[in-house]
Amino acid sequence: MTEIFVLVEHRQGKIREVTYELLGWGERWIGQQEGRLTALLLGYGVKELAEELSMRAPRVLVVEDERLKDFNSIYYQRVLSSLLSRYQPLLLLMGHTAYGMELAPSLSVELDLPLATDCIDLSFEGRQLKALRSIYGGKINAHVTLKESKTYMITLRPGIFPPKMPEEKKGTIVIEPSPIQETTERKRFLEYIEAPLTGEDISQAEILVSVGQGIGGPEHLPMFEELAKSLGGMISCSRPVVDRNWLPKERQVGISGKTVKPKIYIAVGISGAFQHVTAIKGSDTIIAINKDPRAPIFGVADYGIVDDFQNVIPLLKEKVKGMK
Amino acid sequence: MNIIVCVKRVPKTAEADLFIEKDGKDIKKDHLVFALNDWDSYAVREAVLIKERYGGEVMAITVGPEDSKEVLTRCLAMGADRALRIEEPPCFDALLIAKILARVIQGQPFDLILTGVQTEDDGWGQVGVSLAQLLGIPHASIVNRIEIENGKARVKRELEGGLEELLEVRLPALFTIQTGINEPKYVSLAAILEAEEKEMKEVGLEELGWTSMESLYATLDQVSFPPAGKMAEILKGSPEEIVNQLTEIIKKKKG
Ligand SMILES: Cc1cc2nc3c(=O)[nH]c(=O)nc-3n(C[C@H](O)[C@H](O)[C@H](O)COP(=O)(O)OP(=O)(O)OC[C@H]3O[C@@H](n4cnc5c(N)ncnc54)[C@H](O)[C@@H]3O)c2cc1C
Ligand SMILES: Nc1ncnc2c1ncn2[C@@H]1O[C@H](COP(=O)(O)O)[C@@H](O)[C@H]1O
Numbered sequence: 001m002t003e004i005f006v007l008v009e010h011r012q013g014k015i016r017e018v019t020y021e022l023l024g025w026g027e028r029w030i031g032q033q034e035g036r037l038t039a040l041l042l043g044y045g046v047k048e049l050a051e052e053l054s055m056r057a058p059r060v061l062v063v064e065d066e067r068l069k070d071f072n073s074i075y076y077q078r079v080l081s082s083l084l085s086r087y088q089p090l091l092l093l094m095g096h097t098a099y100g101m102e103l104a105p106s107l108s109v110e111l112d113l114p115l116a117t118d119c120i121d122l123s124f125e126g127r128q129l130k131a132l133r134s135i136y137g138g139k140i141n142a143h144v145t146l147k148e149s150k151t152y153m154i155t156l157r158p159g160i161f162p163p164k165m166p167e168e169k170k171g172t173i174v175i176e177p178s179p180i181q182e183t184t185e186r187k188r189f190l191e192y193i194e195a196p197l198t199g200e201d202i203s204q205a206e207i208l209v210s211v212g213q214g215i216g217g218p219e220h221l222p223m224f225e226e227l228a229k230s231l232g233g234m235i236s237c238s239r240p241v242v243d244r245n246w247l248p249k250e251r252q253v254g255i256s257g258k259t260v261k262p263k264i265y266i267a268v269g270i271s272g273a274f275q276h277v278t279a280i281k282g283s284d285t286i287i288a289i290n291k292d293p294r295a296p297i298f299g300v301a302d303y304g305i306v307d308d309f310q311n312v313i314p315l316l317k318e319k320v321k322g323m324k
Numbered sequence: 325m326n327i328i329v330c331v332k333r334v335p336k337t338a339e340a341d342l343f344i345e346k347d348g349k350d351i352k353k354d355h356l357v358f359a360l361n362d363w364d365s366y367a368v369r370e371a372v373l374i375k376e377r378y379g380g381e382v383m384a385i386t387v388g389p390e391d392s393k394e395v396l397t398r399c400l401a402m403g404a405d406r407a408l409r410i411e412e413p414p415c416f417d418a419l420l421i422a423k424i425l426a427r428v429i430q431g432q433p434f435d436l437i438l439t440g441v442q443t444e445d446d447g448w449g450q451v452g453v454s455l456a457q458l459l460g461i462p463h464a465s466i467v468n469r470i471e472i473e474n475g476k477a478r479v480k481r482e483l484e485g486g487l488e489e490l491l492e493v494r495l496p497a498l499f500t501i502q503t504g505i506n507e508p509k510y511v512s513l514a515a516i517l518e519a520e521e522k523e524m525k526e527v528g529l530e531e532l533g534w535t536s537m538e539s540l541y542a543t544l545d546q547v548s549f550p551p552a553g554k555m556a557e558i559l560k561g562s563p564e565e566i567v568n569q570l571t572e573i574i575k576k577k578k579g
Contacts, residue, residue: 016484101453102465104453110457118449135447137447140342143548147541187462191489206578243504299550303559311563312567319571
């Protein structure tokens with residue numbers, strides 16, 4: 001029987017959405033064949049989470065230990081390596097997230113299991129796993145074959161697979177004893193640090209004029225500010241703009257910034273990396289201005305302009321003056 | 325504090341036209357501009373800042389072709405003390421890179437290893453954390469602050485949605501560095517000239533006792549352009565005409 005393990009991501013008492021995307025993918029893949037999908041829930045005091053998961057996974061395997069309360073990859077790795085050695089599933093799926101990126105590579109080295117990270121699709125040819133990866137900033141796809149193995153490890157890109165929806169039918173919950181014996185001082189979780197609450201909240205904006213690295217430098221910002229103002233919107237940005245201190249962190253859109261859902265999102269000089277794009281999918285209309293016709297942002301935008309922003313924005317700014 | 329930084333020379337593709345080689349195994353690279361991987365330049369800067377605060381040495385290491393020496397020179401100009409280039413195996417395999425790095429690093433004294441979170445080209449986000457496991461040292465990934473005290477590091481990891489977590493990690497350790505952790509410093513011409521004087525070593529794979537060049541986990545079958553799928557409606561015409569269309573769209577969608 002084919003068995004797929006999905007690592008459940010949860011933080012501060014909540015299951016993270018990517019978990020349901022992984023379960024959705026696993027369920028579709030198992031489809032008609034004889035197989036079993038199991039969600040692995042590692043934590044402490046997670047009964048309620050297990051119940052919640054059992055609405056979306058046929059089987060939930062729970063390991064509870066005080067040391068699994070917060071995510072410390074050393075303890076997670078200890079538990080997973082014991083579970084994988086014992087059950088030898090065909091596949092362990094994780095998200096390509098702050099969880100998966102911290103854990104998957106070291107686990108794969110420990111157990112000598114082939115791993116492909118940040119995958120956007122998977123298929124099997126016999127027992128051989130083929131992975132599709134998006135490389136060169138999303139402009140190229142790489143078709144990869146993993147070395148044949150009893151068990152494969154994959155981290156899937158978040159935000160691209162439809163999540164598994166809850167069902168009436170309840171899955172079984174199986175409790176496993178914790179294999180953790182020693183407490184380690186090598187790595188300790190201390191605390192979470194919340195993003196500070198600041199003045200303007202871009203996640204509430206109806207119109208966002210969002211600038212990326214492609215605007216070249218902060219000298220162009222006043223023009224974009226003015227445009228945003230005329231439209232009754234706010235200015236937001238991609239990550240490199242914050243990294244370079246052109247705009248403050250609270251303006252950043254993306255997985256490590258804010259998720260936005262404006263009526264209109266205008267992306268200027270933004271290439272469309274998944275870490276950015278995942279967080280704008282709730283926008284009603286996306287307009288992209290980019291001089292590269294192959295920029296991945298055009299794959300998610302509704303309207304596109306292929307040009308240097310300097311040919312377009314000054315004209316647009318004049319045109320919409322007083323439009324608000 | 326002896327710090328090793330792992331760096332890679334990568335092609336800058338965000339604004340470039342890309343073409344695929346005849347054998348379908350890679351993109352054409354002749355017309356591309358190469359530079360230090362963005363994440364790695366933050367890692368090098370961080371290593372130099374830590375050295376300035378706590379003393380010690382910074383060594384930059386790359387596994388790459390002859391041309392990679394130019395990014396090593398850049399690292400030296402940014403303040404690294406020594407550099408090492410290891411010959412590159414023909415592969416598309418993060419584990420193999422990590423294993424080669426581990427083999428070389430095992431013979432060096434170090435307290436801290438820094439890598440980037442990911443490369444701009446292959447983007448595995450895998451080499452750093454694999455390397456830590458190979459060396460048997462603890463790690464933290466996506467790090468955006470490091471403070472060191474009494475043989476321990478307090479590091480901040482970036483999670484999702486603006487949330488961060490604070491960890492304490494015992495040294496020696498490996499951290500994968502996130503962009504924005506520090507402010508890049510302008511590299512002067514004088515610094516580049518000075519860099520030419522610093523130690524840059526090269527080592528072949530055979531010298532390392534490396535015989536098998538086979539990919540360990542993953543082989544690349546082919547590359548392709550992503551299928552067009554749903555594409556934006558591209559507005560056409562002169563800039564004036566485009567802006568007129570755009571204004572109409574904005575008016576309509578604004579409600
Ligand atoms: C763990 C992690 C978390 C991350 N979180 C986020 C996040 O929250 N948000 C985020 O945005 N990124 C995030 N990133 C970074 C992400 O991977 C990309 O590096 C980033 O989104 C790229 O930003 P960009 O599109 O502005 O720049 P680039 O990718 O450099 O793109 C610039 C674009 O501008 C275009 N351009 C250049 N000049 C012009 C011109 N004159 N006119 C018009 N167009 C022009 C180019 O064609 C190009 O497409 C994260 C990465 C990691 C690893
Ligand atoms: N060929 C290489 N030589 C040295 N370091 C590398 C190499 N490839 C990757 N790295 C390091 O590992 C990090 C992550 O790379 P990757 O796993 O390819 O995304 C990079 O930011 C570098 O610090």
